[in-house]
Amino acid sequence: MKTVFKEGMEVYDQLNFPNKKGVIVEISNEENDPYPVEVSFENEAGRNNYTPDGRFSKKHIPTLSTKPYEIVLEGFEQKAPPLTFEKAEKKLKYDRDKYAYFNLEGINILYPKSVSPEVFEALRQLVILRDYYNEGWQPDWEDDKNKFCISVEKEKLCLELWLNTSRVLAFKSHEIAYNFLEEQKELLEKAKPLL
Numbered sequence: 188m189k190t191v192f193k194e195g196m197e198v199y200d201q202l203n204f205p206n207k208k209g210v211i212v213e214i215s216n217e218e219n220d221p222y223p224v225e226v227s228f229e230n231e232a233g234r235n236n237y238t239p240d241g242r243f244s245k246k247h248i249p250t251l252s253t254k255p256y257e258i259v260l261e262g263f264e265q266k267a268p269p270l271t272f273e274k275a276e277k278k279l280k281y282d283r284d285k286y287a288y289f290n291l292e293g294i295n296i297l298y299p300k301s302v303s304p305e306v307f308e309a310l311r312q313l314v315i316l317r318d319y320y321n322e323g324w325q326p327d328w329e330d331d332k333n334k335f336c337i338s339v340e341k342e343k344l345c346l347e348l349w350l351n352t353s354r355v356l357a358f359k360s361h362e363i364a365y366n367f368l369e370e371q372k373e374l375l376e377k378a379k380p381l382l
Contacts, residue, residue, distance in 0.1 A: 190214065190239035191253065192224050201258045202250040203235075203243050204228045209251075221245065302380050309377035310355070316374070317356055320367050324359040328352075335364035337375065339382045344368065344375050355382065 192198065198209045207228045215223035222236035237243060241251030276297050279286050288295040289304035298304045326334045328351055336347050336354035346364055349357070358364035368375065375382070 190224060192237075192239075192241070192251070196253065198226060198241075199252045199255050200226075200228070200243065200250045201252075201256055204231060205258075207231065209235075224251070226251065306378055306380050309374045310381045313356060313371065313374050313378055316371060317358070317367065320363050321359055326353075326357040326359075334358070335361045337364060337368055337382070339379050342379070344372070344379070344382075 192211050192214060194211050194214055196211045198211055199207075200209065207230065209226045209228040211224060212227050212234060213225040215225070217223065222238055224237040224239065224241070225234050226237060227234050235243070237251050238245060238249075241249040243250055280288075280297055285300055286297055287300050289298050290296075296304070298307060328334075331350050334349050334354070334357045336349050336358070337356040338345060338347055338354055340347075346361075346368055347354075348361075356364075356367070358367060
């Protein structure tokens with residue numbers, strides 16, 4: 188068995204025994220011993236055995252060192268994944284005071300009770316109509332070009348000019364926005380709480 192370790196030698200294992208000095212107590216001479224290096228670490232009960240090349244387990248990299256070292260866990264992170272709509276829906280569906288199911292074209296959909304499902308449906312329809320009126324045009328909120336937007340000010344629908352402030356109902360020209368406001372007034376009134 189070939190090893191760099193000797194009995195009585197000071198050793199360190201920052202991964203398994205951080206900031207503790209160890210001493211090699213014994214090195215077994217048995218031919219088939221997979222963990223012949225026996226180490227005692229300060230303030231630790233018992234002894235720990237290592238492979239001849241300093242592995243705490245054969246599955247791991249060598250961690251037993253003849254001099255102190257540091258472990259740098261660059262990029263290490265333990266962060267829960269962001270909440271998804273599906274997870275939120277599963278949790279909120281039991282809050283009967285604030286949420287209820289609404290049947291929309293044969294599909295049960297969870298909605299907050301504070302806003303009627305018809306309001307959400309009106310907004311969905313308005314977004315589709317907006318794209319149709321704009322002929323596929325999408326606003327670039329990073330540029331300094333005019334965007335003509337429909338919003339709600341003091342409970343009234345209004346047509347405004349914006350450059351960089353994002354709005355749901357944005358149009359490429361004043362004429363298109365004005366026509367949309369006039370022609371889709373009924374849906375706009377329904378969707379007002381979400382605008």
